[in-house]
Amino acid sequence: MKIFEYSKIKPTMFDNEEMKSVAGRVIIGKNDGAKNFCMRIFEIAPGGFTRKHTHEWEHEMFVHAGKGEFLGNGKWNSAKAGDAVFVPMNEEHQIRNTGEDLLVVICLVPSNAPEL
Amino acid sequence: MKIFEYSKIKPTMFDNEEMKSVAGRVIIGKNDGAKNFCMRIFEIAPGGFTRKHTHEWEHEMFVHAGKGEFLGNGKWNSAKAGDAVFVPMNEEHQIRNTGEDLLVVICLVPSNAPEL
Numbered sequence: 001m002k003i004f005e006y007s008k009i010k011p012t013m014f015d016n017e018e019m020k021s022v023a024g025r026v027i028i029g030k031n032d033g034a035k036n037f038c039m040r041i042f043e044i045a046p047g048g049f050t051r052k053h054t055h056e057w058e059h060e061m062f063v064h065a066g067k068g069e070f071l072g073n074g075k076w077n078s079a080k081a082g083d084a085v086f087v088p089m090n091e092e093h094q095i096r097n098t099g100e101d102l103l104v105v106i107c108l109v110p111s112n113a114p115e116l
Numbered sequence: 117m118k119i120f121e122y123s124k125i126k127p128t129m130f131d132n133e134e135m136k137s138v139a140g141r142v143i144i145g146k147n148d149g150a151k152n153f154c155m156r157i158f159e160i161a162p163g164g165f166t167r168k169h170t171h172e173w174e175h176e177m178f179v180h181a182g183k184g185e186f187l188g189n190g191k192w193n194s195a196k197a198g199d200a201v202f203v204p205m206n207e208e209h210q211i212r213n214t215g216e217d218l219l220v221v222i223c224l225v226p227s228n229a230p231e232l
Contacts, residue, residue, distance in 0.1 A: 001186065001188025001189050001193065001201065001202065001203050001204070001207060001209065002200075002201070002202040003186060003188070003193050003194075003195050003199055003200070003201045004199065004200060005198055005199055005200075006178070006198060006199070006200050007198065027176075027178075027200045028176045028200060028202045032202050033174075033202075033204050034174060034176060034202060035174075036152070036153060036173075036174065036226035036227075037152060037153040037176065037224065037226065039176045039178065039200065039224070057152075058149075058150060058151075058152070060143075060144045060150060060153065060155045060224070062122070062143075062155065062178075062180070062222055064178070064180055064198075070117065070119060072117025072119070073117050077117065077119050078119075079119050082121055082122055082123065082180075083119055083120065083121055083122070084118075084119070084120060084122050084143045084144060084155065085117065085118070085119045086117065086118040086144045086148050086149075086150060087117050088117070088149050091117060093117065106178055106222065108153065108155070108176070108224060110152035110153065111152075
């Protein structure tokens with residue numbers, strides 16, 4: 001068993017035209033012996049957003065803290081801490097932080113997806 | 117895309133000698149079209165605990181709220197909101213709430229495991 005504070009993992013920072021003020025971390029992945037799926041956490045600062053994209057794998061997400069909007073079903077949908085989000089494969093999606101606090105999203109992908 | 121407050125899902129209550137004061141929910145699973153892995157959430161009331169057990173699949177867990185102890189590596193380990201927990205396949209594990217608030221644990225399993 002491994003137990004650790006997620007924020008102790010060094011983040012990869014994304015800050016460009018497509019992806020603004022995002023810190024990404026692989027929390028549990030292949031390096032830990034997790035062969036079936038991978039847990040990542042994205043911290044999105046107020047005003048920040050992830051990249052709008054589509055891919056051939058699903059996301060299972062959970063909002064741990066903050067609030068924001070998720071693009072899905074062709075529109076922006078509000079979400080807050082305590083909300084779960086399922087993105088089926090091949091659906092265009094994006095996340096933006098519309099709140100005043102850090103938006104912390106747990107996001108899992110299957111093993112055929114890139115870990116970060 | 118599906119977005120919903122996890123607590124709106126009707127829980128399955130576990131309250132017996134092996135598992136005390138636990139509310140379990142399948143958050144994202146096969147019924148949603150999620151074929152590779154399943155997100156569940158367990159709420160454990162103060163003094164409550166899950167069943168001590170072992171199985172041939174891994175857990176990827178995240179403590180969303182509260183604090184407690186996780187049995188793993190043959191001992192009890194403290195964990196709190198913001199901590200991630202990885203339980204490899206075939207390792208004996210259990211969770212108990214040693215705090216004064218609800219312990220909320222996100223727990224994911226691969227598709228070959230029972231959803232709840």
